[in-house]
Amino acid sequence: MKKVNVFLMGCLAVAALSCSKDDEKKLDENSDPDGVNKQEEVLLDVNAVSSGVTIEGATKVQGSPVPSGDIEFSLDYEKQTAFQTNGFNIEFKAPAGFAGAYVQLKDENGMADSYFDIPVGATSGVYNKAAKTFERGLFANKKSAKSNLAGKGEDTSIDVNFEAEVTAGTFCYLICVYDGQGNISEPEEVCVTVESWGGNTNLVADWDFTKEIDNGETINKGDEYCDEDSYTTTLDCASGEAKEITIEYCYTTDSLLMTFNSDGTYEYTYNDTDRDFDWDASEESCEAVYEDEEEIYTSKGNWAYNEEESKLTLVEFEYTETYNGETETGVEEEGYLAFDGEITLTADKLVIIEKDTYEGEEEVYEYHFNKK
Template sequence: MKKLCFLALAIFASVYITSCSSDSSPTTGNEEVAEQQNALEENKTPVSILEEGIAISGAVKETGTPPSPTGNLDFQVNSELKTGFQGSGFEIKFSSNDNVAGAYIRFKDSDGNATDSYYDVPSSSFSNRVASRNSNFKSALTLGRNSVSNRTDDETTINVNLENTVPAGEFCYEICIYDENNNISQIQTVCVTIEAWGGNASIVGEWVPENSVDGENTEIRCANGNTITVDYEELVESIGYLSFKEDGSFEDHFKLSFKPLDYDATSANCSPVYQDLIEEEYKGKGNWAFNEDDNSLTVIYFSLSSSDGTEFFEFGDVIVDGLYVKEVTSDVLVLEFRNDFIDNTEIRLRRR
């Protein structure tokens, strides 16, 4: 799965999200539906589906079994990465002190039955970090600020993509690495659960962020020799909402109006002067999945739209990494970020 990161630096003064509230009592999803969705994750994915439903970019799919281990190459696979997503995929992360030329990967069902093929993944297809291709997309989920979903670390990543034919359920993979001299490490096995879409009736509905955001400012040297500190932009309006639907689909709608700083006029007047009004609108559509084991919430975006058009992602993108449901009531949802690249630790939302 290609985990990607989005959004530009925060540029607002103070953001207050407002919306009309309904006189009727807040409604949530159906608990029985959520339980049925979560139960799907216990299904055993058949080998026949794994054989045809997996893609690894840059890898060669070979018939038969991988070569047997021959040496003692240093190899540690991250066995904590045990979650994947439908129509998207999951990551394999590993580390080694040796000069790795590639990896062999073979998939099995949870009973140990293996596919009739394996993947030879050259090191040219490895990735130490997946960078953003949507750095200008702004989201109600992060109040328009910059969001990064992948961190730089010492582990090497292999992105495993899943076709829509691979359902929620469980399966495993075997992996070993090799060097240029055809030394092959020992095989390690990790089992993966593909999350069902949805899975939490309490967060179903439309939500409006309540957080306020302090904008970025800059220091301007005036023509008279003095200096002043001013906001990069003058925010006129910022409105957004998130929609978590019972079937596991998701929508993100964000609109803002602002006036960029006029540096030359500000310097000449030694007081903030802003340019003409700019209006922007962003929409994201995809799916959401709730992991009941750790309360984590993952949103996979399959399309992003702005005034520049719509971009579609075959295997999805993740705007926010490390998002957890901290609190949920009938009318309040608190999401907590556990990501070093997002500077506010949580976002509060109220039912729309």
């Protein structure tokens, strides 16, 4: 009798395990039924793209530049990604005597009819594409903003933006640099993929934030977290006493809901509470006094998914920020690159992974979400 019971229990256990595996939610293997990502393989007409490119401070010249080869110049990348409206950056290490660059689009049929003359004054240092405000929104890097190609020795950047007529697809460009004596380097060629908006139906849902993992340290939604950047200073008290105190920066993520739509748009609203140091109250009481300030940040824009690298990109086009009772609303006509990085995705969980390098060490921040 015992043997029969053991046998039956074993069968039931196997059956239950089998059912649980069958019932487990799985990602839709056909995650791009509309062929959104296929649009990125379309070869774009270079003259049409060239007419839709804007580079502030550059002039357009008919024909093609003629290299003399008297300047050494090279790039360490041959491919890069761009986004509709937001465009891309051309980043390189400028040689000695650098006075400007020539950029001309090309395809398998040849060169565009004109090229861009970009003087040194129209270039800038390497920075995060469209990052007009480095510390804004949820995905602002904790320490600094880096571009996708930064860290490879590049020190000069050309900001390339697109008009609305530049759609998803591919094209190439040649770039050469020149000096003040009229010398022109040999060209380097780079091919660009303009990402489609959307691209993975498994992401289309409402996602509710549950926790952040900050360099291995877990911070759950609703838990107060005080970062390591506290410092000690002298407080000049109203009583005349000078007292040494430690000031901390602490915050609590109260809620974060992120929505990805099938048309390639997104929206997220981030609500947190900052514990701010109150200098006046601290000087009066002669001890550290903090005041809670609520921040609500809403970001709206477009999302793109790179299926080859499992990368998610968020390009913000408008935002609303309320802090300390004051509300600011902004529109980014050229787009703000809010996030561009790796994700992991299951049927009901999403992890957005942000990586940064600070003082030679990699820092990793993970944002965990459950599907609602």
